Amino acid sequence: MKINKRLISVMGCAVLLSLTTGCATRTVDKHARNMAGSCAACHGTNGHSVGGAPVLAGLDKTYFITQMKDFKSGARQATIMNKHAKGYSDEEFALLADFFAAQK
C-alpha cells in the first residue's frame, strides 16, 4: 500500500541519518505537500501563518493528529476546522502532520 511505502521511506531515511549523516535532501512526499497547499489560504505558505489563524509549521505530529481527529469528531469545537477535517482520512492526517512538522 502507498502509505506503508511512504512510512518505510521516512524510517529508512531516519536510520540512514543516524548511521551515516547522508540523506541530506529529505524527500518530500509530494502528494502530502500538494494536499497541504490548500491549507495555506488560511494558515500561510507551508503553515507559516501571518494572520490570526494558528501557525502549523513545526507543530508536533502527535498534537497535530490529535487536533485533526478532534475537529473531525467534534470533540474540539471550532469555527471552521470541523468542516475541513471531515474531508480527510486518518492516513491523510498522518501525511499532513509529517509535512507540517518538517516545516521550519
Next chain:
Amino acid sequence: MSVNRREFLKIGAAGIMIGAFPGIAFASNELIPKKGQRVVVVGAGFGGATAAKYIRMWSGQKIEVVLVERNTNFVSCPMSNTVLGGTRTISDLTGNYTTLQKKYGVNLVQGEVTAIDPDKKTVMLANGHLSYDRLIIAPGIDFMFDRVEGLSAKVADESIPHAWKAGAQTTMLRKQLEAMPNGGTFVMSIPAAPYRCPPGPYERSCQVASYFKAHKPKSKVIILDANADITSKKGLFTAAWKELYPGMVEYRNTSNVVEVDVASKTAKTETENIKADVLNILPPMKAGAVAGMAGVVGADGRWCAVDFLSYESKVHKNIHIIGDAVSSSLPKSGHMATAQAKICAAAVIEMLDGKQPDQAPTLSNTCYSMVSGNEAVHVANVFRFNAEKQAMVSADGGGVSKARSEAEGAYAASWLQNIMSDVLL
C-alpha cells in the same frame, strides 16, 4: 544599455523585415531569451501568481517562469464588497509583484497578450513573443455585456458599474452610494450560475445594507436574481437580511435583467421595470479573452474543459487553464484558484520531467462572506479527484456556518492576510 554595431545592424534588419516578412521578423523577437525549460503564465490574479510562485518554489528554481500581466498591481476581489460597506478601501486589498520577482526569480512581463500559437508554443504580445514548453493561463472572467441590452463595457466604466473585478468600479460604486440620498434605492442583479464567487452578490447586498443602516436608514436594497433561488448560504443570508437589516433588503428570485435604460437607471426583467438611484448589474460571465486566443474554450462558448490531474486543456496539449475560467462544478473563488494553481504547478513540474502528476489530487475551498461590518459566515468543502467521473467531487462533511459570528469576521480578515501573502510573498 549600450547597443553594439552588430546588434544595431540586427535590430535594423529586423526593423526592415517587419514590413516585408512579418512572420520571420517576429520569430527573432523573443522578449526574454529562453535558457532552459520554461513555463509562461498569463494572468497574475490569485491563480496565475500562485502558479508562478509555486513552480519556482517547488522546482527548486530550476524551471524558468515568465508571468504576463496587464495590470501594474494585484487587487483582491475577495473582500472587496467591504469597500462598499466602508470597512476597507481598495488600497487595503492591493499588493504588488516585487517579491515574486526578487525572492522567487519570476520574470514579470507587463503587457497585453495579443495571440497564442499552440503549435509553435508561443505567446504574442505587442512588442514581441515568448516561447514556452508549457503555458498556464489564468484569464479570470470576462463579461457578456451583449446579454443585457443597453449595457456595455463603456457604460459599466462610466455609470452602471458591475464592480465584479475589484478596482476603479468598486470605488465608483461606493461613491455613487455615498452620493445617493437617504431613502434612495440600490438595485443589483445576479446572473444565472455559474458566475464568479457564488455567495458574493448576497454578501454585497449585506455590505450595502450595512452602510445604509448606519448612514441612510430609509434606503432600500433590491436584488434581482436570475436564479430560481439564493445560490449559496441561503439560510445565513436570509437571517442576516431579516435580523440585521429588517425591511431594507428585498430579494426577487427568477428575475433576469435583460435590458437597462442607462439615463434613467432602470433595470428591465421579462416582467417588470425597476428604477434605481444606484444600479449595479452583474452581466453573465465567461472565461477571460485569453482563453479564446488559446482556442481552449468549450462548445458552450464560455468555459474551458480540463483534465483535473493537471489542469491541462482538453483541446490543446501543453496549455493549462486554472481558476474561474475552468469548466467544472468547483466554486469560482480566489481560494479555489490558488488551490488549483498548486495542483497544476505540481503537475507541470512532473510533466516537464517526463513523469506522471499526482494521481489523487485533493484540494479545498472556503468562501467567507462579511454580512456586516464585523461578522462573517463561511462555506467550506474538500474536493477529491474521482477517476471514474474524471471530476473533482465534494467530500462528505463540508458545509456552512451554523450562524454568523464576530469570531469568523476576525478569521476572514486573517484569511485575507494569509492568502495575499501566499500568493504574492
